[in-house]
Amino acid sequence: GQQLNQSPQSMFIQEGEDVSMNCTSSSIFNTWLWYKQDPGEGPVLLIALYKAGELTSNGRLTAQFGITRKDSFLNISASIPSDVGIYFCAGHQGGKLIFGQGTELSVKP
Amino acid sequence: GAVVSQHPSRVICKSGTSVKIECRSLDFQATTMFWYRQFPKQSLMLMATSNEGSKATYEQGVEKDKFLINHASLTLSTLTVTSAHPEDSSFYICSAGTSGMYNEQFFGPGTRLTVL
Numbered sequence: 001g002q003q004l005n006q007s008p009q010s011m012f013i014q015e016g017e018d019v020s021m022n023c024t025s026s027s028i029f030n031t032w033l034w035y036k037q038d039p040g041e042g043p044v045l046l047i048a049l050y051k052a053g054e055l056t057s058n059g060r061l062t063a064q065f066g067i068t069r070k071d072s073f074l075n076i077s078a079s080i081p082s083d084v085g086i087y088f089c090a091g092h093q094g095g096k097l098i099f100g101q102g103t104e105l106s107v108k109p
Numbered sequence: 110g111a112v113v114s115q116h117p118s119r120v121i122c123k124s125g126t127s128v129k130i131e132c133r134s135l136d137f138q139a140t141t142m143f144w145y146r147q148f149p150k151q152s153l154m155l156m157a158t159s160n161e162g163s164k165a166t167y168e169q170g171v172e173k174d175k176f177l178i179n180h181a182s183l184t185l186s187t188l189t190v191t192s193a194h195p196e197d198s199s200f201y202i203c204s205a206g207t208s209g210m211y212n213e214q215f216f217g218p219g220t221r222l223t224v225l
Contacts, residue, residue, distance in 0.1 A: 040219070040221070099153050100152065
């Protein structure tokens with residue numbers, strides 16, 4: 001089925017560094033969502049984007065909905081150990097969410 | 110707000126038995142609930158979409174007779190894995206969605222199914 005292309009697949013960074021990940025698609029989405037999943041748990045919604053070009057922040061997290069509605073990025077500033085986990089982008093289309101492959105983030109103290 | 114619970118969190122069963130997983134939206138009414146399956150190190154795969162009071166819509170390749178979904182109320186959906194086999198072992202996650210422009214989905218904590 002259709003998938004979003006999410007990159008990078010994994011990142012190993014030092015505590016305090018900034019992180020950036022992005023998703024692209026060949027299709028247009030009405031809504032972009034960013035989730036974080038900790039091991040053995042369900043995804044938790046971090047940021048929701050509804051309008052093309054929209055830039056939204058949630059604490060140290062910032063996400064933007066691409067102007068073409070085919071891409072989005074998520075930035076995490078000043079990373080901390082608890083940022084460790086898998087981050088998923090998801091696009092809403094036809095009543096369903098299409099997920100990216102995930103970015104696994106590791107933060108070294 | 111927007112809390113979704115799942116029960117049980119873990120289940121181990123013998124091959125051939127059936128397992129029921131419950132998904133509840135605790136503080137809102139979910140017009141739609143979704144069931145996903147996730148294998149280790151992989152993304153979430155949508156299995157089916159269910160609306161309260163109507164039959165679930167299954168994704169291509171998902172056996173409707175194998176994965177029975179019931180959405181009896183606006184706060185409860187159940188997934189029954191019938192005649193489970195080891196290959197059904199996986200992490201099953203439900204989500205509850207709201208209608209309208211926001212199209213957000215809130216996920217449950219997941220259920221780890223192990224079939225021996």
